[in-house]
């Protein structure tokens with residue numbers, strides 16, 4: 415350590431003004447880092463959940479994804495959040511997403527423990543059980559927003575396009591088939607080899623899932639109509655982490 419200190423003094427003497435400028439720059443960078451580090455996540459409570467409107471909930475997810483993409487995630491003490499939420503949870507949103515390993519809702523929206531309900535199923539569709547879960551999230555547990563999140567390069571959507579038959583997966587993929595049928599054109603190639611066709615089906619699957627939530631859950635539809643909850647669709651690009659909201 416001593417040798418290093420001496421070397422450093424000598425170096426500073428030789429380097430003169432430019433080093434001072436560099437040092438000033440680095441202290442600026444350091445204070446910027448500190449400013450960023452000060453941004454700590456809030457753990458949701460009944461009070462904070464009550465104060466969040468559906469519009470605000472959507473904005474919170476947009477802001478969270480923006481932080482994720484920029485690498486400026488909030489600081490979180492997850493174990494502290496575990497302790498704070500142990501007796502009760504007050505999440506502000508419910509997300510229907512795919513099981514895909516690249517689309518972890520908490521990560522891509524920079525959320526922590528107790529922030530969001532996550533319903534994940536290959537191809538991000540809804541069936542009776544997912545609808546029941548969403549009714550629990552919104553009507554019983556106070557979430558203010560349902561987001562249906564599709565993603566690019568979705569293996570389940572590709573499987574539906576290709577009519578894959580494989581055990582129980584066959585039935586799972588049947589839930590995505592209405593989106594395949596609803597996309598017209600692309601007659602030269604309606605297989606997973608056609609990227610544009612796959613993306614068109616992926617987009618349509620989100621739109622149809624949003625519609626299906628309204629049609630098949632009078633409880634959720636009623637809450638949307640009364641402005642108690644929001645219902646939106648979005649697409650996550652697995653190449654860059656960005657979520658585009660419809």
Ligand SMILES: [Zn+2]
Pocket residue numbers: 512513514536537538565567568569570571
């Ligand atoms: Zn997927």
